[in-house]
Amino acid sequence: MRKPLACTVLDLCSSYGVSMKTALDLVYGGALPGRRPVIRAGEAVRDEDIDYITNEIFNGTTILERIPSSVRSGLAAGSPALCAAELVCNGCPPTESESRPVYDTAGLEGEGLIQETLVEKWARVAGFWFEHPERTLAEGADLVDAGTESKVWFRPSEHIVYKAISLKYYNVLRPALDRIVIHNALFPDTAMTVLGFGRLEESGVFVIVVRQPYIVGTKPSEMQRRDHMIRLGFRESGMDFGMHLNYVRDDVYVGDVNEFNAILTPGGVSVIDADCRFVRPNLL
DSSP states (O other), rough: OOOOOOHHHHHHHHHHHOOHHHIIIIIIIITTTTTTTEEEETTTOOGGGHHHHHHHHHHHHHHEESOOOGTTTTHHHTTHHHHHHHHHHHTTTOOOGGGSOOOTTTTTTTTTHHHHHHHHHHHHHHOOOEEHHHHHHHHHHHEEHHHSSSSEETTTTTTTTEEEEEEETSHHHHHHHHHHHHHHHGGGGGOOOOEEEEEEEETEEEEEEEEEEEOOOBBOHHHHHHHHHHHTTTEEEOOOOOOEEEEEETTEEEEEEOOOOOETTTTTEOOOOOOEEEEGGGGG
């Protein structure tokens, strides 16, 4: 059973970071059947409601509570597939992986399978499932990287890179989706568009299939990378396992901003990959 909604204009303004005009519209403006101004953290959404609520989120008339207002723009930037997958995972119970320190998920493999299963079920019906992601992405493209987390293809004709991103460093799907939301909000020039989901042919590993602009430039120095993050309002938060600086701002943690994951262009530093996470356990 869904939780009842009891939202006031002031509650929406103070708790969810929306303007007074938007809050008034959410509470009084529409008489659409089933309009739900806030999808609460942990609230399950039926498959038949996914498309409708995704459109409402894109239009700004529904808020996904567990995504902070500071990075909410990253949902729409990531495509309807990203938004829908976040909705599917929203009702899944919290996992231990999501509450442990970064990279400390040893022994917890498989605990988030329910999230993968439900998203795969939805994606197959909705047309966002890649039966053979590697074969599809390799068409007209060159495999340029096959690291521990992702496989990356470059398509010269489009000046675009395509990635099949595993859950290697997140263990469960929900924080891996959050990572894309946060990245898109913080680094819009390198936003990842989620095209769908699939499983690697040999291993069966679940992957998120994304498209991202191809950025040309040089390697920025550590100082240039640090200054870029400071300008975005972050503060230093120790070192990661690769001995690179971590950063934190409000509810968001960003790490692994190393010389391979950032590019210096005439317009400044572009972060093409980073470890982005929410840091408040109650956002699970």
